[in-house]
Amino acid sequence: MSEPVVAGRGKAALLGPAEVRELAERFGVRPTKQLGQNFVHDANTMRRIVATAGVxxxxxxxxxxxxxxSLTLAALDVVDRVIAVEIDPTLAQHLxxxxxARAPELAERLTVVPMDAMKVTHADLPAEPTAxxxxxxxNVAVPVLLHLLAEFPSIRTTLVMVQLEVADRLAATPGGRIYGVPSVKAGFYGTVRRAGTVGRQIFWPVPQVESGLVRIDRFPESPWPQDDSFRQRVFAVADAAFAQRRKTLRAALASWAGSAPEAERRLVAAGIDPTARGETLDTAAFVRLAQQS
Structure with missing residues (x-):
């Protein structure tokens, strides 16, 4: 990734509260819970997100x-190209x-892909994204995040805003109550950390939850295979381990391994205590365990 550009006041006229409402009214758009829509109207927060991403x-x-x-304009001020995936056909049409209108010198840097992000593949994008x-x-933050990380190994840096509880879970470390499947799966790709919080008042409509920023820096050289087959094996172990959190790994992984004795054999071979529980294992331990299957 190139040297980051400080996201200051550039060529794009970013959106504020009045502009967001005016655009929504002009396009006949009302935020819907079904699509998880809450529109951001704070320019400084958008600049902060782009700067924190380090793009x-x-x-x-x-x-x-x-x-x-809102975020599109802030990103275009800093990077050479933005590929925006939007499921709402009205929003995709008007972006x-x-x-x-607000950044005429930057408009050629934008490509809009009108589709569901959960279905996006290499063939749908005009270029390989780097961030x-x-x-x-x-409502779909974790599945979308994991799908895109798997589909695009070219993504070296990720900076996403999600519900605060989800941010905490993604960045959680082993041993804590909130550490679980999202933590393990995000950690499969790189280093995950919390990158700040965001207040409710920057959104329209104002959500009922707080928001958080999560940054994921993909491993420059992965310590384990990243192919689809191996990833699925690792994720299957994690899913099984956390499906019954209160059970020991020997018991929780019995169905995955075929029997409790076989689960114990694989755990011992991977250097893991069979009486431990899933929340005590880091991603590397799940990788070792998957390698025993």
């Missing part, structure tokens, strides 16, 4: 759920004209 001029940013374009920077739809 630079040579980056190709993948954005999911751009909505009315290019908003960018053309994922997005205010993810909160």
């Amino acid at each position: 630079g001029r040579d980056d190709i940013v993948l954005e999911v759920g751009p909505g009315l374009g 290019p004209e908003t960018v053309a 994922l920077v997005a205010n993810l739809p909160y």
